[in-house]
Amino acid sequence: METSHTKEDAIVESLRGSGFRVTRGRVALLHLLKKARKPLSIQDIVRTSRGKTMDQATIYRTLSDLANAGIVHRMDLNTGTAHFEYTPDRPHHHHLVCTDCGVIEDIEDCAIEKLEKNVARNSKQFTNIYSHNLEFFGHCKKCPAA
Ligand SMILES: [Zn+2]
Numbered sequence: 319m320e321t322s323h324t325k326e327d328a329i330v331e332s333l334r335g336s337g338f339r340v341t342r343g344r345v346a347l348l349h350l351l352k353k354a355r356k357p358l359s360i361q362d363i364v365r366t367s368r369g370k371t372m373d374q375a376t377i378y379r380t381l382s383d384l385a386n387a388g389i390v391h392r393m394d395l396n397t398g399t400a401h402f403e404y405t406p407d408r409p410h411h412h413h414l415v416c417t418d419c420g421v422i423e424d425i426e427d428c429a430i431e432k433l434e435k436n437v438a439r440n441s442k443q444f445t446n447i448y449s450h451n452l453e454f455f456g457h458c459k460k461c462p463a464a
């Protein structure tokens with residue numbers, strides 16, 4: 319299949335670009351996240367990929383490595399476990415999360431980048447800031463506030 323071949327190429331490229339060995343497990347994990355096009359919780363990821371190529375401990379460790387390398391973005395959506403999103407093919411963005419049903423909306427507009435530069439400039443101990451997290455929480459239209 320032509321299209322899935324191209325998709326895998328992008329994943330292989332981002333792995334190689336960050337110095338990772340291209341393993342079937344890493345490609346499968348990134349494929350799952352890329353296809354979802356939204357943040358997935360560790361439980362979602364484990365449930366979907368367990369038994370195929372990796373056990374749970376390996377999935378945790380791999381996600382953590384990929385997040386540290388910047389291939390996936392790790393975030394806290396106040397659910398008690400980390401969420402991960404594949405980001406190399408996405409513009410930088412933030413999220414709006416419904417705390418009732420868990421629906422997630424992307425917010426493409428980031429007003430933080432200017433602040434980030436100021437923070438770096440004014441910091442006494444840091445010269446470099448490479449990332450920030452900001453998520454918004456509320457009730458979606460289907461879950462009106464009680
Ligand atoms: Zn997102």
Ligand SMILES: [Zn+2]
Nearest residue numbers: 416419458461
């Ligand atoms: Zn909702």
Ligand SMILES: [Zn+2]
Nearest residue numbers: 411428430431
């Ligand atoms: Zn931002």
